[in-house]
Amino acid sequence: xxxxxxxxxxxxxxxxxxxxxxxxxxxxxKLRSRSNINYDESIGVLRLGDKREERTFINVSQARRFMQxxxxxxxxxxxxxxxxxxxxxxxxxxxxxxLGANLDExxxxxxxxxxxxxxxxxxALDVKREDLNLSTARKGVVAGxxxxxxxxxxxxxxIDLTKQGRSGWMxxxxxxxxxxxxxxxxxxxxxxxxxxxxxxxxxxKFWKKEDCILISPQxxxxxxxxxxxxxLADKGLPIIVFTDCDAWGxxxxxxxxxGSMNLAYLGLDIAVPESKFIGVTMQDIKDYDFLDKLTIxxxxxxxxxxxxxxxxxxxxxxxEWVKELKTVIKTKKKIEQDALQGPRLSFISDYLRDKKExxxxxx
Amino acid sequence: xxxxxxxxxxxxxxxxxxxxxxxxxxxxxKLRSRSNINYDESIGVLRLGDKREERTFINVSQARRFMQxxxxxxxxxxxxxxxxxxxxxxxxxxxxxxLGANLDExxxxxxxxxxxxxxxxxxALDVKREDLNLSTARKGVVAGxxxxxxxxxxxxxxIDLTKQGRSGWMxxxxxxxxxxxxxxxxxxxxxxxxxxxxxxxxxxKFWKKEDCILISPQxxxxxxxxxxxxxLADKGLPIIVFTDCDAWGxxxxxxxxxGSMNLAYLGLDIAVPESKFIGVTMQDIKDYDFLDKLTIxxxxxxxxxxxxxxxxxxxxxxxEWVKELKTVIKTKKKIEQDALQGPRLSFISDYLRDKKExxxxxx
Numbered sequence: 001x002x003x004x005x006x007x008x009x010x011x012x013x014x015x016x017x018x019x020x021x022x023x024x025x026x027x028x029x030k031l032r033s034r035s036n037i038n039y040d041e042s043i044g045v046l047r048l049g050d051k052r053e054e055r056t057f058i059n060v061s062q063a064r065r066f067m068q069x070x071x072x073x074x075x076x077x078x079x080x081x082x083x084x085x086x087x088x089x090x091x092x093x094x095x096x097x098x099l100g101a102n103l104d105e106x107x108x109x110x111x112x113x114x115x116x117x118x119x120x121x122x123x124a125l126d127v128k129r130e131d132l133n134l135s136t137a138r139k140g141v142v143a144g145x146x147x148x149x150x151x152x153x154x155x156x157x158x159i160d161l162t163k164q165g166r167s168g169w170m171x172x173x174x175x176x177x178x179x180x181x182x183x184x185x186x187x188x189x190x191x192x193x194x195x196x197x198x199x200x201x202x203x204x205k206f207w208k209k210e211d212c213i214l215i216s217p218q219x220x221x222x223x224x225x226x227x228x229x230x231x232l233a234d235k236g237l238p239i240i241v242f243t244d245c246d247a248w249g250x251x252x253x254x255x256x257x258x259g260s261m262n263l264a265y266l267g268l269d270i271a272v273p274e275s276k277f278i279g280v281t282m283q284d285i286k287d288y289d290f291l292d293k294l295t296i297x298x299x300x301x302x303x304x305x306x307x308x309x310x311x312x313x314x315x316x317x318x319x320e321w322v323k324e325l326k327t328v329i330k331t332k333k334k335i336e337q338d339a340l341q342g343p344r345l346s347f348i349s350d351y352l353r354d355k356k357e358x359x360x361x362x363x
Numbered sequence: 364x365x366x367x368x369x370x371x372x373x374x375x376x377x378x379x380x381x382x383x384x385x386x387x388x389x390x391x392x393k394l395r396s397r398s399n400i401n402y403d404e405s406i407g408v409l410r411l412g413d414k415r416e417e418r419t420f421i422n423v424s425q426a427r428r429f430m431q432x433x434x435x436x437x438x439x440x441x442x443x444x445x446x447x448x449x450x451x452x453x454x455x456x457x458x459x460x461x462l463g464a465n466l467d468e469x470x471x472x473x474x475x476x477x478x479x480x481x482x483x484x485x486x487a488l489d490v491k492r493e494d495l496n497l498s499t500a501r502k503g504v505v506a507g508x509x510x511x512x513x514x515x516x517x518x519x520x521x522i523d524l525t526k527q528g529r530s531g532w533m534x535x536x537x538x539x540x541x542x543x544x545x546x547x548x549x550x551x552x553x554x555x556x557x558x559x560x561x562x563x564x565x566x567x568k569f570w571k572k573e574d575c576i577l578i579s580p581q582x583x584x585x586x587x588x589x590x591x592x593x594x595l596a597d598k599g600l601p602i603i604v605f606t607d608c609d610a611w612g613x614x615x616x617x618x619x620x621x622g623s624m625n626l627a628y629l630g631l632d633i634a635v636p637e638s639k640f641i642g643v644t645m646q647d648i649k650d651y652d653f654l655d656k657l658t659i660x661x662x663x664x665x666x667x668x669x670x671x672x673x674x675x676x677x678x679x680x681x682x683e684w685v686k687e688l689k690t691v692i693k694t695k696k697k698i699e700q701d702a703l704q705g706p707r708l709s710f711i712s713d714y715l716r717d718k719k720e721x722x723x724x725x726x
Contacts, residue, residue, distance in 0.1 A: 079708070082708070084566060084709070085566055086559075086563060086704055087559035087562075087563075089559060089699070090563065090701055090704040090708065093699075093702050093704050093705045094705060094708075096656075096657060096705065097653060097656075097657065097705030135559065135562055137559075138530075138558065141533060150528035150529055150530075152528045152529040152566070153529075153565075153566050153567075153568055154568075155528075157526045157527070158526075159527075159528060159530075163521075164520070164522075165513035165515045165518075165520045165522060165535075166513055166515040166516075166535045166536075166537070166541075166542070167501075167522075167532060167533040167535045168533065169530060169533070170504060170530040170533045171530070172528075172529045172530045173562070174529070178529075179529070195501065196449075196452060196498065196500075199448070199450075199501075199536070200449060200450075200453065202516070203448055203515070204516075205516055293459070294456055294459060294460065336452070336456075338450070338452045338453055338455075338456055339456050341449060341453040341456050341457060342457060342459065342460030342461075343460060345447045345449050345453065346447070
């Protein structure tokens with residue numbers, strides 16, 4: 001029996017015990033509301049505090065949610081025993097199918113009801129939804145000197161990330177269960193916001209020339225991409241992030257670094273506080289002459305996002321970032337990664353090499 | 364010199380000749396406006412008619428566009444000679460960088476100006492933008508008994524699509540230049556709208572058990588995915604499409620089958636009129652009892668899309684589709700692919716097997 005199945009079984013057993021003792025079964029999880037999310041300065045990560053939430057079955061306002069939670073736990077145990085995965089949408093339909101039939105009331109009327117219960121369960125059992133055989137939306141691509149071993153659907157395959165050609169390897173939903181890093185021959189990791197820029201760098205063989213793992217989250221990083229970055233950081237590789245020069249690009253960096261409000265409940269499992277920022281910065285406009293004429297006017301929504309970011313204490317504590325954000329607000333300019341192709345297509349590689357050699361990073 | 368570089372060179376030479384003959388240089392392309400898009404019933408594809416558009420340099424209203432077109436052609440020739448690719452955004456920044464400096468007027472002020480010129484050039488030279496070393500947004504995943512040979516950035520790699528584990532191989536922007544199908548050991552191709560369902564079928568080893576290539580366009584199909592499907596159809600493999608049961612899902616099928624208005628200028632290069640539709644259909648609600656309670660209410664925007672589709676002659680000519688679309692409009696219901704996981708996760712595989720064996724396809 002796997003550890004997770006054991007945890008699910010014990011959850012059920014403890015409830016049965018409560019019932020046999022003539023008390024109401026209870027379910028305890030952590031409170032995920034904003035009031036219980038803190039920035040933990042000691043590790044540099046957004047995480048939940050200690051506030052807990054207890055639900056009991058014999059409580060008119062809690063009985064429905066209680067039942068739903070048990071139904072979710074029951075389905076996940078079944079998926080684990082069957083060795084099958086599904087999405088949270090698939091879980092929802094399974095619940096709707098098997099519970100709707102014999103009840104007067106529909107137990108799940110929309111997916112919005114089952115999603116928070118999954119998070120409740122993740123916290124109650126101290127597991128991730130990926131450990132419950134629930135797949136998440138995947139996004140992101142990786143290439144470079146690393147070999148992965150993937151044990152999947154009864155077969156083992158080796159994925160050599162130097163042999164993925166023009167496409168690279170798609171980062172899966174779950175990079176933990178059944179998957180391990182067999183060998184790495186890289187010295188650092190470069191995270192590139194945009195897929196088009198990743199393709200440019202892949203064609204330049206940047207990962208080969210610079211001994212790095214080349215990753216694009218293809219926008220905001222998925223759970224899978226963030227877990228992969230955490231695992232690479234755990235192997236001691238520096239994580240260097242490269243985004244557009246605007247509040248939205250920078251926010252992609254900050255989400256990788258400190259985690260996000262939504263996923264604060266996963267804490268350090270999904271954050272990389274060690275990561276550093278290589279560019280693009282407003283300072284680059286001064287350092288690379290040609291960039292000035294390739295800037296774009298920042299829209300009100302960009303300015304608003306920059307103002308929001310200035311108000312986050314974990315960003316505001318870095319004077320370099322305060323300066324960058326204030327420059328955006330003052331000059332109302334932004335720069336895309338793509339603009340670095342202006343002088344010549346391979347200029348992006350030179351720019352990254354130059355900034356890395358001189359360690360011109362932001363914290 | 365590659366064929367495409369030759370075509371670009373000849374375009375330039377013919378203009379120089381015109382200038383030497385004291386006439387204005389001209390540029391001829393096909394008209395891409397709605398008035399020149401027809402459904403060609405003989406091949407079952409949306410394509411351009413014969414209307415042409417000629418631009419001359421000595422014409423106040425055409426001079427700017429003329430110059431811009433030549434600038435785009437010039438950059439693409441450079442990319443081809445350098446053996447480097449970039450996105451149309453990268454092309455835009457190159458144009459802005461090299462042309463903005465020495466002119467009183469900015470030659471390109473926004474990307475909207477360079478995009479249509481690329482299509483003009485594709486048509487004038489009878490090439491695709493991928494042949495001009497311009498990469499396009501990529502999306503889509505593939506697995507199954509097929510081996511690809513990818514010649515990329517000076518290296519050759521073999522991509523064995525039976526050995527891609529949980530992730531599958533990401534469909535690249537360009538599946539033609541430098542890429543070929545080395546061997547296929549499949550009898551048909553299944554196209555699955557949603558990535559989550561693709562993952563489910565991949566875990567069930569559907570492609571292995573059913574001797575098929577398993578593709579998800581991950582929503583609306585990209586140029587790369589559509590080209591790959593065209594190539595597989597050219598190898599004689601039946602293309603079977605599986606989407607949500609609603610007008611949006613069905614439209615994904617129709618775009619694969621007949622092409623789309625936007626890309627009508629590529630005609631049969633990017634359409635697969637041979638493709639067939641396996642489901643999900645409104646008829647399935649009658650054939651699979653449990654589906655009725657897993658339907659969703661169609662929104663006004665879904666009904667509107669169904670009405671639009673009824674008005675397209677190439678859809679309206681099929682009585683089966685008229686019946687399906689009218690049923691949506693009448694019952695205001697829709698069904699997701701995901702709902703087929705209701706009874707058990709592997710039911711999707713059984714559903715597809717059942718419908719394929721009994722050839723219950725829509726045209």
